[in-house]
Amino acid sequence: MSNIKFYSAWYCPFAQRAWMGLVHKNIDHDYIEIDPYEKTPEWMEISRGTGQVPVIIDENQNITVPDSIRVLEYLDVQFPNETSIYPATNGAEANAKFWIDFQGSKIIPYLYRLLKAEAGSEAAENARFSLEQGLKTFTSNMDKDDPYFFGKDPGAVDIALAPFAQRIEILLPHYKGYTLPDIGPIWKRYHQWWNAMSAFKPLQETSTALPDYVERLVEFYLPYSTGGGQADVTEIK
Ligand SMILES: N[C@@H](CCC(=O)N[C@@H](CS)C(=O)NCC(=O)O)C(=O)O
Known part of the structure; x- marks a missing residue:
């Protein structure tokens, strides 16, 4: 069990961006496959009303981040000791x-x-x-x-x-x-x-x-x- 929960759909290129970020930066995470088109109340809550993958939940920080690009940005800020993916300046x-x-x-x-x-x-x-x-x-x-x-x-x-x-x-x-x-x-x-x-x-x-x-x-x-x-x-x- 990891403190980073990653909600994804295997075919989704947006989710794949976030997943690549997790893999490249070597960040331990739990991969959770979800059907984003099934708008259950739980999923709408997790995805902050977007109903879209990807979403990550960082349980250490109690922060939820939807959206592929926001996830990449978040990972780079929260895991600065791992390979950076954004330029430093x-x-x-x-x-x-x-x-x-x-x-x-x-x-x-x-x-x-x-x-x-x-x-x-x-x-x-x-x-x-x-x-x-x-x-x-x-x-x-x-x-x-x-x-x-x-x-x-x-x-x-x-x-x-x-x-x-x-x-x-x-x-x-x-x-x-x-x-x-x-x-x-x-x-x-x-x-x-x-x-x-x-x-x-x-x-x-x-x-x-x-x-x-x-x-x-x-x-x-x-x-x-x-x-x-x-x-x-x-x-x-
Ligand atoms: N702007 C979003 C787009 C994500 C997106 O379109 N995800 C699709 C799957 S590839 C989805 O969850 N669709 C469900 C829906 O729109 O109801 C991002 O960059 O993360």
């Missing part, structure tokens, strides 16, 4: 937070829009264009030499995008016959980043190292691929 930290917000407004909604749109439709074409634009802007701002966003060490910006980048790799070819471009320096840099991320243990341990993960994920997203699934993920934050 305030200015650089604000920059990191900007690039995490950027994912929510310029990348993630378009991944879901493309997944949900009918292949070849105008909606699919618009989503593809915007997804590629978002990824290109993000990638142009990466460190020029070393693999991760800020250089040699993976941090919150990398962790926040990784579960979504993984879904781009797994779901879009399967359901839409779409793969990201690979020609030109920006796309080469993106693929250098993704190669480093896909070898990153916390990503593997929260996904592809789990039994039948890829098959289960593909099956889970079937309703999305025909326009169903969670609606709000297509909204621009």
